[in-house]
Amino acid sequence: QVQLVQSGAEVKKPGASVKVSCKASGYTFTSYYMHWVRQAPGQGLEWMGIINPSGGSTSYAQKFQGRVTMTRDTSTSTVYMELSSLRSEDTAVYYCASYGIAAAYAFDIWGQGTMVTVSS
Amino acid sequence: QSALTQPASVSGSPGQSITISCTGTSSDVGSYNLVSWYQQHPGKAPKLMIYEGSKRPSGVSNRFSGSKSGNTASLTISGLQAEDEADYYCCSYAGSSTVFGTGTKVTVL
Numbered sequence: 001q002v003q004l005v006q007s008g009a010e011v012k013k014p015g016a017s018v019k020v021s022c023k024a025s026g027y028t029f030t031s032y033y034m035h036w037v038r039q040a041p042g043q044g045l046e047w048m049g050i051i052n053p054s055g056g057s058t059s060y061a062q063k064f065q066g067r068v069t070m071t072r073d074t075s076t077s078t079v080y081m082e083l084s085s086l087r088s089e090d091t092a093v094y095y096c097a098s099y100g101i102a103a104a105y106a107f108d109i110w111g112q113g114t115m116v117t118v119s120s
Numbered sequence: 121q122s123a124l125t126q127p128a129s130v131s132g133s134p135g136q137s138i139t140i141s142c143t144g145t146s147s148d149v150g151s152y153n154l155v156s157w158y159q160q161h162p163g164k165a166p167k168l169m170i171y172e173g174s175k176r177p178s179g180v181s182n183r184f185s186g187s188k189s190g191n192t193a194s195l196t197i198s199g200l201q202a203e204d205e206a207d208y209y210c211c212s213y214a215g216s217s218t219v220f221g222t223g224t225k226v227t228v229l
Contacts, residue, residue: 035218044123044223045158045166045209061217062121095165102178105213106156106171113165 002026022096142210154213
């Protein structure tokens with residue numbers, strides 16, 4: 001079945017970087033874009049950016065420009081999201097979500113989420 | 121890109137119908153018929169309920185329906201059930217980006 005499995009929870013200090021992985025299975029990895037969305041505790045969903053697993057091109061939300069990098073490894077069907085210069089406000093659950101596998105222009109499959117805690 | 125505006129909370133009794141609004145601008149909701157809606161229970165990942173404004177993915181109850189008028193999209197839940205109690209988020213394609221709504225907590229009385 002189609003699924004996205006993310007890496008485990010992380011605890012980081014302010015100023016550090018974090019890299020979260022998202023391994024896809026059950027579909028052709030390079031055929032569908034992947035997005036990253038985060039959710040701070042008690043807050044709403046926030047779009048971070050998108051990566052094309054085929055060519056590796058990316059587009060990031062303006063808020064994260066310069067701090068986020070999304071990459072992919074086609075040999076393992078895995079996408080990565082790295083966020084640098086972490087601050088306490090980056091404490092959140094980070095989700096990867098596939099785009100358009102079963103529903104056009106929509107996040108139809110979600111990873112289980114990765115909790116990132118930024119604390120000194 | 122500013123978040124789409126949703127009411128903070130909506131409530132209804134079992135069996136009733138409720139509607140959640142999602143107001144954007146002519147740069148997002150108004151320009152594209154690409155609004156999607158997500159249901160999120162506490163501690164869980166969001167689940168797609170409606171895409172392309174009014175289409176339901178396989179497996180989603182037909183009690184959920186979507187529509188759009190101008191810059192405002194709406195999600196209607198008919199025959200409200202206890203399991204519908206959750207947070208709901210709208211989302212719109214916006215050209216070079218994607219924007220979510222502020223979220224609505226649905227309470228079943």
